[in-house]
Amino acid sequence: xxxxxxxxxxxxxxxxxxxxxxxxxxxxxxxxxxxxxxxxxxxxxxxxxxxxxxxxxxxxxxxxxxxxxxxxxxxxxxxxxxxxxxxxxxxxxxxxxxxxxxxxxxxxxxxxxxxxxxxxxxxxxxxxxxxxxxxxxxxxxxxxxxxxxxxxxxxxxxxxxxxxxxxxxxxxxxxxxxxxxxxxxxxxxxxxxxxxxxxxxxx
Amino acid sequence: xxxxxxxxxxxxxxxxxxxxxxxxxxxxxxxxxxxxxxxxxxxxxxxxxxxxxxxxxxxxxxxxxxxxxxxxxxxxxxxxxxxxxxxxxxxxxxxxxxxxxxxxxxxxxxxxxxxxxxxxxxxxxxxxxxxxxxxxxxxxxxxxxxxxxxxxxxxxxxxxxxxxxxxxxxxxxxxxxxxxxxxxxxxxxxxxxxxxxxxxxxxxxxxxxxxxxxxxxxxxxxxxxxxxxxxxxxxxxxxxxxxxxxxxxxxxxxxxxxxxxxxxxxxxxxxxxxxxxxxxxxxxxxxxxxxxxxxxxxxxxxxxxxxxxxxxxxxxxxxxxxxxxxxxxxxxxxxxxxxxxxxxxx
Amino acid sequence: xxxxxxxxxxxxxxxxxxxxxxxxxxxxxxxxxxxxxxxxxxxxxxxxxxxxxxxxxxxxxxxxxxxxxxxxxxxxxxxxxxxxxxxxxxxxxxxxxxxxxxxxxxxxxxxxxxxxxxxxxxxxxxxxxxxxxxxxxxxxxxxxxxxxxxxxxxxxxxxxxxxxxxxxxxxxxxxxxxxxxxxxxxxxxxxxxxxxxxxxxxxxxxxxxxxxxxxxxxxxxxxxxxxxxxxxxxxxxxxxxxxxxxxxxxxxxxxxxxxxxxxxxxxxxxxxxxxxxxxxxxxxxxxxxxxxxxxxxxxxxxxxxxxxxxxxxxxxxxxxx
Numbered sequence: 001x002x003x004x005x006x007x008x009x010x011x012x013x014x015x016x017x018x019x020x021x022x023x024x025x026x027x028x029x030x031x032x033x034x035x036x037x038x039x040x041x042x043x044x045x046x047x048x049x050x051x052x053x054x055x056x057x058x059x060x061x062x063x064x065x066x067x068x069x070x071x072x073x074x075x076x077x078x079x080x081x082x083x084x085x086x087x088x089x090x091x092x093x094x095x096x097x098x099x100x101x102x103x104x105x106x107x108x109x110x111x112x113x114x115x116x117x118x119x120x121x122x123x124x125x126x127x128x129x130x131x132x133x134x135x136x137x138x139x140x141x142x143x144x145x146x147x148x149x150x151x152x153x154x155x156x157x158x159x160x161x162x163x164x165x166x167x168x169x170x171x172x173x174x175x176x177x178x179x180x181x182x183x184x185x186x187x188x189x190x191x192x193x194x195x196x197x198x199x200x201x202x203x
Numbered sequence: 204x205x206x207x208x209x210x211x212x213x214x215x216x217x218x219x220x221x222x223x224x225x226x227x228x229x230x231x232x233x234x235x236x237x238x239x240x241x242x243x244x245x246x247x248x249x250x251x252x253x254x255x256x257x258x259x260x261x262x263x264x265x266x267x268x269x270x271x272x273x274x275x276x277x278x279x280x281x282x283x284x285x286x287x288x289x290x291x292x293x294x295x296x297x298x299x300x301x302x303x304x305x306x307x308x309x310x311x312x313x314x315x316x317x318x319x320x321x322x323x324x325x326x327x328x329x330x331x332x333x334x335x336x337x338x339x340x341x342x343x344x345x346x347x348x349x350x351x352x353x354x355x356x357x358x359x360x361x362x363x364x365x366x367x368x369x370x371x372x373x374x375x376x377x378x379x380x381x382x383x384x385x386x387x388x389x390x391x392x393x394x395x396x397x398x399x400x401x402x403x404x405x406x407x408x409x410x411x412x413x414x415x416x417x418x419x420x421x422x423x424x425x426x427x428x429x430x431x432x433x434x435x436x437x438x439x440x441x442x443x444x445x446x447x448x449x450x451x452x453x454x455x456x457x458x459x460x461x462x463x464x465x466x467x468x469x470x471x472x473x474x475x476x477x478x479x480x481x482x483x484x485x486x487x488x489x490x491x492x493x494x495x496x497x498x499x500x501x502x503x504x505x506x507x508x509x510x511x512x513x514x515x516x517x518x519x520x521x522x523x524x525x526x527x528x529x530x531x532x533x534x535x536x537x538x539x540x541x542x543x544x545x546x547x548x549x
Numbered sequence: 550x551x552x553x554x555x556x557x558x559x560x561x562x563x564x565x566x567x568x569x570x571x572x573x574x575x576x577x578x579x580x581x582x583x584x585x586x587x588x589x590x591x592x593x594x595x596x597x598x599x600x601x602x603x604x605x606x607x608x609x610x611x612x613x614x615x616x617x618x619x620x621x622x623x624x625x626x627x628x629x630x631x632x633x634x635x636x637x638x639x640x641x642x643x644x645x646x647x648x649x650x651x652x653x654x655x656x657x658x659x660x661x662x663x664x665x666x667x668x669x670x671x672x673x674x675x676x677x678x679x680x681x682x683x684x685x686x687x688x689x690x691x692x693x694x695x696x697x698x699x700x701x702x703x704x705x706x707x708x709x710x711x712x713x714x715x716x717x718x719x720x721x722x723x724x725x726x727x728x729x730x731x732x733x734x735x736x737x738x739x740x741x742x743x744x745x746x747x748x749x750x751x752x753x754x755x756x757x758x759x760x761x762x763x764x765x766x767x768x769x770x771x772x773x774x775x776x777x778x779x780x781x782x783x784x785x786x787x788x789x790x791x792x793x794x795x796x797x798x799x800x801x802x803x804x805x806x807x808x809x810x811x812x813x814x815x816x817x818x819x820x821x822x823x824x825x826x827x828x829x830x831x832x833x834x835x836x837x838x839x840x841x842x843x844x845x846x847x848x849x850x851x852x853x854x855x856x857x858x859x860x861x862x863x864x865x866x867x868x869x870x
């Protein structure tokens with residue numbers, strides 16, 4: 001079991017496991033600060049000669065350095081860190097474009113990071129069923145406003161106001177792997193005068 | 204038989220209506236006095252001259268107006284028509300199926316001439332006369348799915364088959380009952396149906412998927428699905444929910460007959476030859492309550508179905524706000540007499 | 550409803566002896582109509598009327614999916630089988646009328662692939678001939694690795710080399726050549742899909758090697774070209790029809806059910822598609838599950854059977870038909 005707190009839901013809502021290194025020609029890791037310990041936990045168990053096959057991308061929390069040091073100390077063939085998920089995922093795409101079949105992809109951290117890593121893997125020709133994912137950290141969601149298509153990052157409330165079109169969105173459990181986002185649909189479209197309390201639910 | 208195409212709208216002034224002669228051919232979706240989910244799939248054989256099941260792709264008096272409405276939706280939101288890169292072959296399969304079927308079934312309206320890969324297509328109602336090379340997308344103004352999708356009534360999803368599942372990897376979807384292609388594209392059969400209540404537990408989707416995975420070429424199938432829509436609006440997409448959602452507040456006992464429409468989807472399933480994908484046309488028929496009750500059998504039965512509908516389905520189909528007054532209104536057409544089996548009017 | 554209920558009448562337009570054990574058969578529609586389009590990897594079911602016995606065997610289409618005036622299949626003669634291949638080799642002549650099903654594809658290319666890697670053994674070459682034609686036309690990179698017992702048994706190798714050049718490599722057992730799967734599967738760009746069709750052992754080696762190198766299962770595709778096995782005759786009771794039938798030694802249970810006039814669904818007739826799955830009402834004996842459809846638990850439970858390829862030995866078998 002992973003340490004994830006995700007409750008059972010509808011079939012489109014992703015579920016996550018615990019990373020476990022499997023046979024492969026190369027091993028690509030991507031994590032944010034909440035998932036870094038998953039990489040450290042698994043990679044430090046590997047024999048030294050395996051490190052030639054290990055490639056790590058990391059998105060630290062601003063100002064944090066201790067985990068960067070620990071990840072660097074693992075001695076991977078490549079280790080790079082980026083301030084945003086977007087940049088790290090773009091780098092992952094560069095690395096995967098030269099990769100061979102038999103490469104393994106491991107993702108650990110918040111759902112936004114994991115989801116975008118899966119989508120990039122699929123874009124590069126790696127079936128999503130082949131990607132290992134471990135959820136760590138906050139349950140904040142990445143939400144697509146179905147009306148104006150804005151991607152809203154780190155959503156913790158239900159409903160949430162779309163910053164672009166101002167509609168109040170119900171955050172559904174319906175999830176798109178391609179968009180790496182949950183669906184947000186106007187909650188009071190039938191009667192826009194309806195008052196709805198906004199509660200913090202995805203912590 | 205020449206069809207008189209109507210000049211009408213599915214938005215704004217909602218001038219859409221069915222001619223008296225068009226009413227009895229409506230695919231009324233209830234073969235019995237009660238409704239529950241089932242995997243109600245049957246062979247899509249030609250059935251009943253004049254019915255919407257007579258031809259592979261039914262063309263009726265709303266054809267031209269529906270295609271105009273589709274063009275309006277696509278102009279506003281091109282994301283309603285999308286295909287993942289591997290779906291081009293399937294797009295050509297779709298184009299071929301529609302052109303061959305329509306030219307065969309409606310020779311006075313559509314004409315297809317094939318000289319090897321060089322095809323000449325004439326669509327008289329839409330005033331289209333094009334020559335192109337089959338299989339070469341550079342000879343069409345757009346993706347083959349979009350090209351033909353703009354010339355055939357109903358939404359069309361194309362499902363790629365792999366790994367024992369079906370994947371919604373392409374579609375032209377402008378007249379949908381509240382689901383988003385832009386969001387669902389790339390999902391598998393269980394994922395895109397995930398929000399549907401009750402049916403997963405009943406095993407409906409497992410059975411349907413198993414059936415569809417072995418759907419043979421040349422043996423299409425069909426089923427009917429239904430919901431209710433306020434006003435004859437084709438585009439009830441989640442994207443535009445803020446535009447059509449408020450309509451649900453406008454229903455009163457006085458205007459039910461003209462406002463509420465029975466919305467029936469004639470869903471068909473076709474194995475496509477070159478891509479091995481499945482074409483999933485979802486053809487929508489709309490009929491105002493006032494038009495439905497002109498057929499006494501339908502009035503009686505619709506009252507019984509609505510009265511006894513499971514609460515989860517009332518909620519899921521978005522009927523909650525006006526369900527009680529609709530049942531009350533329909534009761535005046537139910538004299539308690541028995542109804543004959545099947546969907547066709549007496 | 551069943552795919553083989555809707556048969557297409559064809560005439561045998563050509564029979565070619567490819568080598569001592571393989572013959573190619575070409576079919577045209579009896580009316581000269583176009584045959585249905587198909588995708589590489591599809592098969593048809595050929596109906597054989599062999600002296601009172603109606604037999605239906607699946608064969609992969611090897612002709613170009615882009616040409617619809619005729620179909621071609623290749624049949625390897627198997628003298629120990631049920632007699633289907635023997636019938637094709639000995640009885641079928643140009644000009645003869647036969648019936649075939651519409652094409653069915655249980656071994657299609659994954660059209661998302663960046664590259665198709667095809668591995669064929671012996672007669673397993675046939676679906677790849679159509680698939681290479683398709684991949685070539687779509688402009689997607691592909692490679693074929695073809696293993697045969699000898700140069701003379703490597704059917705179609707010369708014409709494939711002419712058409713596809715470096716994209717095809719042949720390995721002959723009698724020359725001591727073999728595919729180095731480890732090297733081959735270690736050097737494929739991400740997004741490659743591998744397809745294998747050939748003897749059971751070859752399929753297993755490819756699946757195992759790919760898995761040990763870290764290939765995801767979704768990128769590994771295989772087709773068992775499974776013919777219904779022969780066996781001892783046995784009796785079956787069909788509960789709904791209320792009749793007893795006998796399945797002959799060289800007949801499949803499915804064919805015996807069909808011969809009795811009892812309706813049954815089916816499609817691939819090779820234990821792969823799942824259409825003919827039938828509920829077992831009572832079973833006192835052993836079911837020889839020869840299919841690729843039921844899982845171990847279902848086999849052990851003896852509550853389901855795939856009549857197209859599975860057989861029975863014991864006192865009583867009663868089916869929900």
